[in-house]
Structures are given as C-alpha cells and as structure tokens.
Amino acid sequence: MTKKRIESFIAPIIMFLLIFTGWEIIVRALKIPKWLLPMPSQIFKSMIVNFPAFWPHILVTIETVLLGFIIAVPIGILLASLITSFKVVNAALSPYVTFLVMVPLISLVPLLMLFMGYGMNVRVVTVIIQSFAVVNMNACTGFNNVPIMRQELMQSLGASRLQSYRRVILPTAASDIFTGVRLAGIFATTGCISAEYVGGNMGLGSQIIKYSQFLKTTESFACIFYVTIVGLMMYWLISFAQKKIISWKI
Amino acid sequence: MEELGKKTLQEPRIKFDNVSKVFETRSQEIVAVKDYSMEVLTGEFVSIIGPSGCGKSTLIRMLDGIIKPTYGAIYLDGIQVNEEGKMPKETLRKMGFIFQQPNLLPWYTVRENVALPLRIFGLSGQAWEKRVDELLELVGLTKSGQLFPYEISGGMLQRAGVIRAMVHDPEILLMDEPFGALDELTREQLNMELLDIWKETRKTIIFITHNVEEAVLLSSRIYIMGTQPGRLVSTVNIDLPRPRSLKMITQPEFISYKQKLTKLIGDLDLSKIK
Structure with a gap:
C-alpha cells in the first residue's frame, strides 16, 4: 500500500526530470536559438523573474476559469435532471448540447466578441459554453443509470421527486457527475485560454500571443507553463472535492 | 391455521x-x-x-x-x-416491500438504511428511533448498525433489508x-x-x-x-x-x-x- 503510494508519487517526478533534462541537453547540444526553442532552465527562470508582470494575468485567468466553471456545473446538472425527467425536454435540447460539445469553440469566440465586446463577460460565457455540456452529458448518463430496484424502493415508500433525488438519484449519479465535472475543469481552462487568445489584452492566453508575436518565446513558454499549473490546480481541487463528497464504496 | x-x-x-x-x-x-x-x-x-x-x-x-x-x-x-x-x-x-437483493444504499450506514422509510414517511421521534434499534437487535445487527453495507455479509445485508421493510410498522x-x-x-x-x-x-x-x-x-x-x-x-x-x-x-x-x-x-x- 505505502510502497504503491511512493511509486505513484515518485514516478511522475522522475518522468518530469527525464523530460526536462532531455529537453535541456538536446537544446544545448544542437545550439537551438532561444527564440525558436528555449531551454527549460531559461523558462523556469523567466517564470520567477517575470512573475510580477505575469501575476495580474494569472489572476484574471484563474478568476475567469473559476467563475465560468462555478456557473457551468450547476447549469449542466440541473439541465440533465430536466432532460432525464421529461422526454420533451430531452427531444428539444439534446441535439444542441451535442452540438456544443462538437463545435470547435474557437469558431464561436469571434462571434461572441462581436456581440459582447472584449471584456471579462465574453470570456466567462466562453468558459461556460465550453464546460457545461460535458457536465450535462455525464450527469445524464448518471441519472439514466439508477438501478430499477432503487427506484422501486423509493416508489414503494411514496417518495417525492425531491426525496428521490436527495437520497437515491444524486448519490447514485455522483461518480458519473464527477467524471463530467473533472473534464469540465480542464475544458474551462482551455476555453478561457482560447477566449483570451482571440481578443482582449488580459489573461495568460493574451500574453502567450503577445510574447510570441515579439518572438519572446521564453516568456511565451513561461505563460504556457502557468496555464498548465492553473489546469492542474483545477484538476486537483475537483479530485479533492470528489474524495470528500463520495466517501462510500459501492 | x-x-x-x-x-x-x-x-x-x-x-x-x-x-x-x-x-x-x-x-x-x-x-x-x-x-x-x-x-x-x-x-x-x-x-x-x-x-x-x-x-x-x-x-x-x-x-x-x-x-x-x-x-x-x-x-x-x-x-x-x-x-x-x-x-x-x-x-x-x-405495506413493506422486501426485494430479491438487499437493495441497501451504499452511502448510508446499515442503521440509516433501516431507518430510511421513517425519513420518507416523515415519522420522527424517540419511539421510532427506539424501534430501529429494537429491530436491529431482533436480527442480531446491533453491532453492525454503524457499518456500511459493503462491510457486512450477504445474510446480514438481507436481514437489514427485511427489517427496513418492517420499520414503519406495516401490517x-x-x-x-x-x-x-x-x-x-x-x-x-x-x-x-x-x-x-x-x-x-x-x-x-x-x-x-x-x-x-x-x-x-x-x-x-x-x-x-x-x-x-x-x-x-x-x-x-x-x-x-x-x-x-x-x-x-x-x-x-x-x-x-x-x-x-x-x-x-x-x-x-x-x-x-x-
């Protein structure tokens, strides 16, 4: 048990070191210019040295991701409960939810900006669009897979819809919902970066574009690494919440 | 008879x-x-x-x-x-319904499972809670009340299923x-x-x-x-x-x-x- 834990903790660290030393050695050996591909050491240095300049943008990105995510998750779950409860809602909405998952978001963002300008709102809306559908689809799966015998138990007790949701349907669907929520955490981050890419001058996405236009590849990479950190933080946060909420074994 | x-x-x-x-x-x-x-x-x-x-x-x-x-x-x-x-x-x-399988909910303890019909029917109070404990004792589950379903045997699970159907005192x-x-x-x-x-x-x-x-x-x-x-x-x-x-x-x-x-x-x- 503990041995496995150590392995699962140490293995990714060793992989991390291998990748970055390999990268460092190759760039040094081949004398690749800094504007084309900087060395990891230079990128890490930039992450620290330029931190004061990056920080406001990191904050904006985190804010957008969190705000959009927090709005998207309940919308996705609520809509799933409507879709799985009423056939009409299912028929009316399902194709459009699927559309939202399939359409390349980057093609929608310029349109949204045309309607809403370049501010914070449009980025939050982008995040919501990008992340709610995946929560919705997984929550639907969860709500549809409640074992018949559990439904019958609640029927035999004359449980109200609310009682059934609280005591049987939501807990049964919880692990499927969390699969969706975890994906939504990742999609929220990528959605936010695409919105920042397209327009505006705030957030890590806008900085990646700015630095690469000036061939400041090192700074550009530093921003990409910060994006990764934001995404990982979302992932860990959600996994932590999942462990706290789903405390039982099936 | x-x-x-x-x-x-x-x-x-x-x-x-x-x-x-x-x-x-x-x-x-x-x-x-x-x-x-x-x-x-x-x-x-x-x-x-x-x-x-x-x-x-x-x-x-x-x-x-x-x-x-x-x-x-x-x-x-x-x-x-x-x-x-x-x-x-x-x-x-x-009425109380006993299923083919124990059909207990994994997120509740054995006692919470047994008491579930009381919560749904809105039966609260000392007397009902005492009834839960009495039923647990009747089938020898007193010590398992605080355990989760996956922690007890199949026979124990079905006993819990039986007393859950009886907890609201159906005829x-x-x-x-x-x-x-x-x-x-x-x-x-x-x-x-x-x-x-x-x-x-x-x-x-x-x-x-x-x-x-x-x-x-x-x-x-x-x-x-x-x-x-x-x-x-x-x-x-x-x-x-x-x-x-x-x-x-x-x-x-x-x-x-x-x-x-x-x-x-x-x-x-x-x-x-x-």
Whole structure:
C-alpha cells in the first residue's frame, strides 16, 4: 500500500526530470536559438523573474476559469435532471448540447466578441459554453443509470421527486457527475485560454500571443507553463472535492 | 391455521379481482399477468410460486403502487388502491416491500438504511428511533448498525433489508424471493427467523418464491402460477401444524405436499425446484 503510494508519487517526478533534462541537453547540444526553442532552465527562470508582470494575468485567468466553471456545473446538472425527467425536454435540447460539445469553440469566440465586446463577460460565457455540456452529458448518463430496484424502493415508500433525488438519484449519479465535472475543469481552462487568445489584452492566453508575436518565446513558454499549473490546480481541487463528497464504496 | 372457521366472516385484507397487466414494447404487447384473482385474510402467510416469467413479482409490485395494473381492481381493506396517479402515503405505509437483493444504499450506514422509510414517511421521534434499534437487535445487527453495507455479509445485508421493510410498522409484508440469492444454510435460517417474526407480529405476508420446499414450510396457502400468460393455475392449502420447523421437511405429510405441488407445477423444470 505505502510502497504503491511512493511509486505513484515518485514516478511522475522522475518522468518530469527525464523530460526536462532531455529537453535541456538536446537544446544545448544542437545550439537551438532561444527564440525558436528555449531551454527549460531559461523558462523556469523567466517564470520567477517575470512573475510580477505575469501575476495580474494569472489572476484574471484563474478568476475567469473559476467563475465560468462555478456557473457551468450547476447549469449542466440541473439541465440533465430536466432532460432525464421529461422526454420533451430531452427531444428539444439534446441535439444542441451535442452540438456544443462538437463545435470547435474557437469558431464561436469571434462571434461572441462581436456581440459582447472584449471584456471579462465574453470570456466567462466562453468558459461556460465550453464546460457545461460535458457536465450535462455525464450527469445524464448518471441519472439514466439508477438501478430499477432503487427506484422501486423509493416508489414503494411514496417518495417525492425531491426525496428521490436527495437520497437515491444524486448519490447514485455522483461518480458519473464527477467524471463530467473533472473534464469540465480542464475544458474551462482551455476555453478561457482560447477566449483570451482571440481578443482582449488580459489573461495568460493574451500574453502567450503577445510574447510570441515579439518572438519572446521564453516568456511565451513561461505563460504556457502557468496555464498548465492553473489546469492542474483545477484538476486537483475537483479530485479533492470528489474524495470528500463520495466517501462510500459501492 | 386454527382460525380457519372465522375465514368466511372476515373481510379479506387484500383482494385481487381479475387483475391483468399488459406491458407494451415497441413491437408487441406482452401479457405479464392475466385475470388474476386472490383473497388474503389478515395475519395469513401465503406464497405465490411459479416459474420465472410468470408475473409473480409483478403482482406484488401492483399491490405496492410500483406498477399499475392494466385491467381489474386491487383492494386493500375494502378500498380500491389501483386508481390513477400515485398511491397515497397512508396506503403505502400499510405495506413493506422486501426485494430479491438487499437493495441497501451504499452511502448510508446499515442503521440509516433501516431507518430510511421513517425519513420518507416523515415519522420522527424517540419511539421510532427506539424501534430501529429494537429491530436491529431482533436480527442480531446491533453491532453492525454503524457499518456500511459493503462491510457486512450477504445474510446480514438481507436481514437489514427485511427489517427496513418492517420499520414503519406495516401490517403487510410483500416479499419478492427474498432469500433466493443466499446460500442454502443462510436461507433456511432466515426462513426460520421469518416464521418467528410472523408468529410474534402476525403480519399478513405475501411471499414470492420458486422453491417448493420453502413455500410448503412457510405458508398456509400456496398459489401456483403458470406462464405465458402469467395466470393462476391452482391453489393448495397447507394444513401442517404450527409452529413449523426444519425437522418437518422429512415427515411424510410434508413430503406428500411437496410431491403434490411439484406434480401440479408439472411442466416446470425439476432441477430448478429441488
């Protein structure tokens, strides 16, 4: 048990070191210019040295991701409960939810900006669009897979819809919902970066574009690494919440 | 039963009057139950036996408001219960349903599972909580109350399933092959515990099974169902003395009942009924 834990903790660290030393050695050996591909050491240095300049943008990105995510998750779950409860809602909405998952978001963002300008709102809306559908689809799966015998138990007790949701349907669907929520955490981050890419001058996405236009590849990479950190933080946060909420074994 | 003489005077507790259930699938209609009639008196222990697919589980689901019959009427204490819409909680409270599997919810402890009907029916207070503890003690689960379902054995789980159906003090227990998934020894033991509970509480019990021996051992009367469509084939009264015990299984009267039933079921696969 503990041995496995150590392995699962140490293995990714060793992989991390291998990748970055390999990268460092190759760039040094081949004398690749800094504007084309900087060395990891230079990128890490930039992450620290330029931190004061990056920080406001990191904050904006985190804010957008969190705000959009927090709005998207309940919308996705609520809509799933409507879709799985009423056939009409299912028929009316399902194709459009699927559309939202399939359409390349980057093609929608310029349109949204045309309607809403370049501010914070449009980025939050982008995040919501990008992340709610995946929560919705997984929550639907969860709500549809409640074992018949559990439904019958609640029927035999004359449980109200609310009682059934609280005591049987939501807990049964919880692990499927969390699969969706975890994906939504990742999609929220990528959605936010695409919105920042397209327009505006705030957030890590806008900085990646700015630095690469000036061939400041090192700074550009530093921003990409910060994006990764934001995404990982979302992932860990959600996994932590999942462990706290789903405390039982099936 | 010693109360046989009173039977004609008593109004039936449960009455099925020409009940049919038709399930519609996309391509065809399946008649699960056809023209089923049955009367059960207060305090009786009756079994319904038949091959799988004969609609015996559908019958008690129709009584407990889980499925609506397509035709016919079901009466509980003289009142028809299969009207449109949801069955009222006051009616449902008179019944407890025991499933084929324990059907406990993994996110609740054993005690919370047992107490679940109280929460749904809105029964609160010291007396009810005490009842939960008494029932746990009755089936030897006092120490397991705070454990989660995955931490206790199959027999223990099904015991919890049984007392969950009894916690809101229903007068009628509906049991859908409750011990079918358990091993032989545990099943026999639980059958005996069930008889003890029945003797003390005098609940009205409808017991669904496909096991002839189990049916003869437990019941006062057995309804035999045939399949395609599910229908009542024959009724057999079991006039064996009470209290019943496992020792009776080898006695001639018991064996002759068993043979009679097996013969009546006739075309049923013999390997299935032991």
